Amino acid sequence: MQALAFDIIANAAQAAGLDRAAVMDKPEKETVLLAERRVQVEFLPARLERSGRPVGKDRTDIDGHPHRSLRRAIYNRVLDVSAEIVGDDETWVEAFVVAFLRALPRRTADADNNLVTIEAHQAVRGGYTGKVVEVFVKRRCAVHIRFSGMVHADVTVPYVTECELDVTDIE
Numbered sequence: 001m002q003a004l005a006f007d008i009i010a011n012a013a014q015a016a017g018l019d020r021a022a023v024m025d026k027p028e029k030e031t032v033l034l035a036e037r038r039v040q041v042e043f044l045p046a047r048l049e050r051s052g053r054p055v056g057k058d059r060t061d062i063d064g065h066p067h068r069s070l071r072r073a074i075y076n077r078v079l080d081v082s083a084e085i086v087g088d089d090e091t092w093v094e095a096f097v098v099a100f101l102r103a104l105p106r107r108t109a110d111a112d113n114n115l116v117t118i119e120a121h122q123a124v125r126g127g128y129t130g131k132v133v134e135v136f137v138k139r140r141c142a143v144h145i146r147f148s149g150m151v152h153a154d155v156t157v158p159y160v161t162e163c164e165l166d167v168t169d170i171e
Contacts, residue, residue, distance in 0.1 A: 008105065017099060037096075041083055044079075049076045050074075051074060052074070055071040055150070057070050059159075065158060067158050068157055069155070070154070072153050074151050085097055089139065093140070094141075104145070123143050
């Protein structure tokens with residue numbers, strides 16, 4: 001789910017007007033080589049919760065015989081991601097956060113065709129000090145995004161199409 005989350009964040013940042021190369025994992029230390037305007041992504045620990053609810057059922061044919069496919073959610077998983085938006089201009093950071101939030105999709109499908117919901121639930125501003133003279137201005141806004149999905153299991157069982165019971169034997 002981390003690859004999907006990173007891709008969604010990079011697409012939203014690109015739609016908001018930032019170069020895709022400026023979206024990166026959060027570095028250990030700040031260096032001069034980093035872009036002035038960037039999005040730093042940090043993955044927080046995922047939460048797993050045991051489930052068992054049915055998600056879907058479908059009819060399939062295997063070798064010409066009808067079968068029923070059942071999809072059941074085994075675990076619900078929630079991944080929290082901190083997307084820290086760093087810039088050198090306060091107005092740019094504020095405008096970019098709004099454009100970034102607008103570009104985030106509400107729902108998407110993962111590689112297994114499961115529904116993943118996306119919700120930004122917190123924004124924490126940083127680097128906004130008093131009216132003091134600042135030499136290297138760095139404004140930040142960490143947007144906390146929650147990705148909710150599931151781990152599933154598929155079970156396929158054949159339909160009973162013929163009955164071998166002879167009704168003439170029943171009296």
